[in-house]
Amino acid sequence: MANQGGPRRSLSITTSSLQRKRSMDISERGLDVGRRSLSISRSPRGFTGGERTVKRLRLSKALTVPATTTIYEACKRMASRKVAALLLTDSNEMLCGILTDKDIATRVISQEVNVEETPVSKVMTRNPVFVLSETLAVEALQKMVLGKFRHLPVVENGEVIALLDIAKCLYDAIARMERAAEKGKAIAAAVEGVEKSWGTNTSVPNTFIETLRDRMFKPSLSTIIPDDTKVLKVSPTDTVLTVAKKMVEFQSSCAVVMIEDKLRGIFTSKDILMRVVAENLSPSETTVEQ
Known part of the structure; x- marks a missing residue:
């Protein structure tokens, strides 16, 4: 053993x-x-x-x-x-x-x-x-x-x-993206050159170029976060047990802590492990803010 x-x-x-x-x-x-x-x-x-x-x-x-x-x-x-x-x-x-x-x-x-x-x-x-x-x-x-x-x-x-x-x-993927971004500068210069060649009076090509520019160089979080995403929101006074049960319900390993619709913090499954169980605290008696 x-x-x-x-x-x-x-x-x-x-x-x-x-x-x-x-x-x-x-x-x-x-x-x-x-x-x-x-x-x-x-x-x-x-x-x-x-x-x-x-x-x-x-x-x-x-x-x-x-x-x-x-x-x-x-x-x-x-x-x-x-x-x-x-x-x-x-x-x-x-x-x-x-x-x-x-x-x-x-x-x-x-x-x-x-x-x-x-x-x-x-x-x-x-x-x-x-x-x-x-x-x-x-x-x-x-x-x-x-x-x-x-x-x-x-x-x-x-x-x-x-x-x-x-x-x-x-971390490795981010590093690869940064290297790709460096190569992308040449593409950006080419796109800018095409814009100048087509001029400002050609609406369709310009629309295409703007779309291409946005997709390649200005991605937003909305492109990776589904519209139906549900965020688990809890109160600082909620017990750890209550939050854990909600994590199961929301199929989530983290919750945002709110006070009057204002973000005050984040509470994760790692917090439960490190700060509650490992410290031998009672989940039913310990609140998130503790």
């Missing part, structure tokens, strides 16, 4: 399964790997990325604990390491699940689970999706966005070597 700070040897999955993954097509449902399976989902068709791989993202070693660890102890360990997720191992030190701050908010606090007596195995996400270390960073980001999760175990040579946070991929 692994010790509480992590297994004595690297987490493992079946190497032969990884070899098969490289030599055969993977079904849309993913490939089962290892004794307690992980799933590798196929990258979206037509999606191509850049050159940077997951391994080059300065990965941090994953925090691991046995699946028999209590929720409270797991939360304390996450808080001490300042991480929002950890990996769970079975009696054979095989990866069997993942636990995140969102799981704590929606599966533990909202359901009023006893954190001091319940093992993490009862609330963890089983069979987590993972990526290989040579996977393109942009592909890993796409996988997390489509799967609506923020953490991915990273596997190399059949062993789990790290836990990838979506923020790492976002």
Whole structure:
């Protein structure tokens, strides 16, 4: 059995399964790997990325604990390491699940689970999706966005070597966008040249150019936020338990704190993990403002 700070040897999955993954097509449902399976989902068709791989993202070693660890102890360990997720191992030190701050908010606090007596195995996400270390960073980001999760175990040579946070991929994507923007300056100059060539009396070409300019160089948040997006709003006097239940209802991991229609702050599932559960505070008696 692994010790509480992590297994004595690297987490493992079946190497032969990884070899098969490289030599055969993977079904849309993913490939089962290892004794307690992980799933590798196929990258979206037509999606191509850049050159940077997951391994080059300065990965941090994953925090691991046995699946028999209590929720409270797991939360304390996450808080001490300042991480929002950890990996769970079975009696054979095989990866069997993942636990995140969102799981704590929606599966533990909202359901009023006893954190001091319940093992993490009862609330963890089983069979987590993972990526290989040579996977393109942009592909890993796409996988997390489509799967609506923020953490991915990273596997190399059949062993789990790290836990990838979506923020790492976002930083890489932003850097790529900045480089693309530099190249875009030449396009902008070309667009401006076309405008001058067509003159101001040609309405249709000018309309096209304006639309092109707006789409390429002045994107707005409205282009990525759906019209029917619902924002979870709470009061500073709401209890943590109340907010956790609303997070489940809104399928959200964060809430905006309002006072008389004015934004006063934000409250997230990570706050619940770090500031409530890890500090052994009562969710039903602790308010958001506390």
